[in-house]
Amino acid sequence: MSENKYKDSFATPLKKAKGLGSAHDGSHHWMMQKVTAIIITPLIVWLIWSIIGLQGASYDEFRFWLAQPANAVLMIILIFSVLYHAVLGLQVVTEDYISSEWFKIMNIIGQKIFIMTLGILCIFSILKIAFTVGV
Amino acid sequence: MSDTTNKVQRPLSPHLQIYNLPLTAIMSISHRITGVSLTLGMLIVAAFLIAAGSSEAHYNLVMIVASSKIGLIILFLWSFALYFHMFNGIRHMFWDAGRFLEKDQAMRTNYVVLMFAVVATIVTWLFGCPYISEIISEVK
Numbered sequence: 001m002s003e004n005k006y007k008d009s010f011a012t013p014l015k016k017a018k019g020l021g022s023a024h025d026g027s028h029h030w031m032m033q034k035v036t037a038i039i040i041t042p043l044i045v046w047l048i049w050s051i052i053g054l055q056g057a058s059y060d061e062f063r064f065w066l067a068q069p070a071n072a073v074l075m076i077i078l079i080f081s082v083l084y085h086a087v088l089g090l091q092v093v094t095e096d097y098i099s100s101e102w103f104k105i106m107n108i109i110g111q112k113i114f115i116m117t118l119g120i121l122c123i124f125s126i127l128k129i130a131f132t133v134g135v
Numbered sequence: 136m137s138d139t140t141n142k143v144q145r146p147l148s149p150h151l152q153i154y155n156l157p158l159t160a161i162m163s164i165s166h167r168i169t170g171v172s173l174t175l176g177m178l179i180v181a182a183f184l185i186a187a188g189s190s191e192a193h194y195n196l197v198m199i200v201a202s203s204k205i206g207l208i209i210l211f212l213w214s215f216a217l218y219f220h221m222f223n224g225i226r227h228m229f230w231d232a233g234r235f236l237e238k239d240q241a242m243r244t245n246y247v248v249l250m251f252a253v254v255a256t257i258v259t260w261l262f263g264c265p266y267i268s269e270i271i272s273e274v275k
Contacts, residue, residue: 034228034231037224037227037228038228041221041224041225044217044221047180048214048217048259048263051263052259052263052264055202055264055265055266056198056202057198059187059191059194059195062183062187062194063187066184066187075184079180079181079184082177083177086170086173086174086177089167089170089171089174090170090171090174093167093170093171115174118177118178118181121181121184121185122180122181122184122185124188125184125185125187125188125189126184126188128188129187129188
């Protein structure tokens with residue numbers, strides 16, 4: 001049956017077999033999940049500490065806080081690492097629970113586009129504030 | 136040639152709903168659920184950053200929503216999910232290093248993770264939120 005599928009094509013059954021195989025990036029995926037987790041852990045403690053200090057902060061207070069070089073840099077590292085970690089995690093969950101191949105792939109692509117856009121918006125805002133406040 | 140799709144109707148093993156999940160399994164699925172929820176939770180942080188880079192009106196709107204009752208409830212749940220995912224993630228690191236993999240150790244560390252998450256959440260809100268007494272009395 002499966003051989004006939006490629007009867008009118010130059011593609012050999014090897015193409016199908018390869019398509020079902022490993023993507024060869026599993027270890028890198030796993031490793032980056034761990035590396036980002038290690039980066040995030042102390043930064044999350046810093047984030048919660050900062051949120052506690054910023055309760056009810058006015059617009060100017062918040063912008064002054066974020067414009068401090070240490071805060072701006074830590075926030076950029078946090079946003080980047082958390083969103084990277086989220087992309088990897090969401091991909092695993094999607095791959096495990098969605099069985100329809102095209103819907104799964106569309107989901108993963110959609111997640112990546114959404115999260116990348118979100119990350120760029122955040123980092124752009126941080127840099128804009130850091131470069132304009134107090135100038 | 137072998138076909139990858141299974142055409143023979145073979146008996147299936149009972150699905151997930153049949154089993155009485157042990158705590159370890161509940162913790163495992165909770166790690167995923169909190170992970171996905173925390174991605175949504177990052178939208179709160181993103182909203183603050185984007186609004187602060189946009190305009191004072193946008194920033195004030197985000198601050199009003201975050202300080203509202205519903206906002207505080209979401210922040211509370213967010214903080215617990217965050218601590219749970221963080222401490223369970225630390226346990227995952229130990230597992231990756233080959234530690235605590237025995238069944239009884241996994242069971243005991245379940246409680247350690249939960250305890251750390253609950254205590255960290257309580258400490259954060261008791262010592263971090265000066266309005267906590269007002270909030271508690273309002274909720275009552």
